[in-house]
Amino acid sequence: MAALVRRRTRAVRAVQQIDFNIAAGEVVGFLGPNGAGKTTTLKMLSGLLHPSSGHADVFGFTPWRRERNYLGRMTLIMGQRSQLQWDIPVVDSYRLNKAIFQIGDADFAARLDELVDLLELQELLRKPARNLSLGERMKCEFAGSLLHRPQVLFLDEPTIGLDVAMQRRIRSFVAEYNRRTGACVILTSHYMADVEALCKRVIVIHHGRLLFDGALTDLVHTFAPDKTIEVELAEGSATTAADVAALMGPSLISESPQRTETGWRVQVPASDTPAVAARLLSGLPVADLTIAEQPIEAVIEQVFAVPSADPSPGGSR
Numbered sequence: 001m002a003a004l005v006r007r008r009t010r011a012v013r014a015v016q017q018i019d020f021n022i023a024a025g026e027v028v029g030f031l032g033p034n035g036a037g038k039t040t041t042l043k044m045l046s047g048l049l050h051p052s053s054g055h056a057d058v059f060g061f062t063p064w065r066r067e068r069n070y071l072g073r074m075t076l077i078m079g080q081r082s083q084l085q086w087d088i089p090v091v092d093s094y095r096l097n098k099a100i101f102q103i104g105d106a107d108f109a110a111r112l113d114e115l116v117d118l119l120e121l122q123e124l125l126r127k128p129a130r131n132l133s134l135g136e137r138m139k140c141e142f143a144g145s146l147l148h149r150p151q152v153l154f155l156d157e158p159t160i161g162l163d164v165a166m167q168r169r170i171r172s173f174v175a176e177y178n179r180r181t182g183a184c185v186i187l188t189s190h191y192m193a194d195v196e197a198l199c200k201r202v203i204v205i206h207h208g209r210l211l212f213d214g215a216l217t218d219l220v221h222t223f224a225p226d227k228t229i230e231v232e233l234a235e236g237s238a239t240t241a242a243d244v245a246a247l248m249g250p251s252l253i254s255e256s257p258q259r260t261e262t263g264w265r266v267q268v269p270a271s272d273t274p275a276v277a278a279r280l281l282s283g284l285p286v287a288d289l290t291i292a293e294q295p296i297e298a299v300i301e302q303v304f305a306v307p308s309a310d311p312s313p314g315g316s317r
């Protein structure tokens with residue numbers, strides 16, 4: 001029988017030529033703008049997606065073969081999806097995980113105690129997941145996903161939508177879990193505070209391709225090579241922009257000095273900062289002087305603004 005409608009398909013290359021190694025115990029930030037391919041990569045590494053080509057090796061396993069021994073060593077926690085059973089008490093979901101991962105009674109009790117203590121879950125265990133607040137649910141998700149003691153954690157936006165205090169709580173828990181167990185963590189987050197607090201190393205992808213892999217500090221120096229010096233002047237000072245520019249000399253970049261309520265703000269190459277600061281201090285009636293790196297959010301914005309060789313996130317076929 002002829003079909004009335006025919007489905008038209010388009011092949012999307014969500015991820016291509018991404019190559020990285022992660023050592024045991026590392027906590028790595030996996031960054032990229034919306035649609036960069038982060039979730040796709042994490043789903044492949046946790047065995048939910050099968051790539052059309054390429055390979056991955058985690059503890060000697062190919063994730064998408066979904067071998068029981070591999071599944072027992074990793075976990076994927078997604079801020080946007082719940083893995084808890086919606087209508088039953090949280091602790092019953094945990095018992096289900098106990099059965100699935102074949103966790104012994106003593107191990108289960110000890111690990112649950114530890115997680116309840118670390119995450120303060122005591123009051124939540126008897127509630128069905130549907131009655132939990134977002135922050136409470138996330139804490140319960142973490143505990144449930146860690147009962148089998150995974151050695152690698154794929155965390156996809158684990159703090160999304162949480163208030164600042166709960167974000168901090170989850171962050172310190174992840175750091176503590178990594179310290180206690182030596183588990184490796186790969187974290188995606190749009191909150192740079194998460195990345196700054198947890199990750200020395202970041203991998204940045206854009207349009208499905210690798211853009212940067214290295215220390216967070218190197219990312220900042222590469223993409224934001226300037227610092228901001230702000231001077232507060234003594235009351236009554238009549239310093240002009242030309243006076244400030246003259247003191248900056250060849251270090252004056254892009255914009256001219258900006259007036260602030262109490263003085264001036266200038267942007268200088270990081271390597272010139274001490275010399276410029278010294279000249280400003282000796283040449284102006286300075287009451288206070290501060291030097292700041294660009295905020296990490298601004299740096300990341302500049303990283304993401306780099307045009308890609310292949311601007312389309314996929315290819316049509």
Ligand SMILES: Nc1ncnc2c1ncn2[C@@H]1O[C@H](COP(=O)(O)OP(=O)(O)OP(=O)(O)O)[C@@H](O)[C@H]1O
Pocket residue numbers: 012013014032033034035036037038039040041313
């Ligand atoms: N099943 C699918 N069908 C079609 N396109 C898809 C599918 N899954 C992902 N994509 C596309 O692949 C690209 C990468 O998606 P992915 O979810 O990995 O991005 P992401 O980096 O996690 O983004 P975000 O930060 O918004 O979560 C996007 O352009 C997305 O639209």
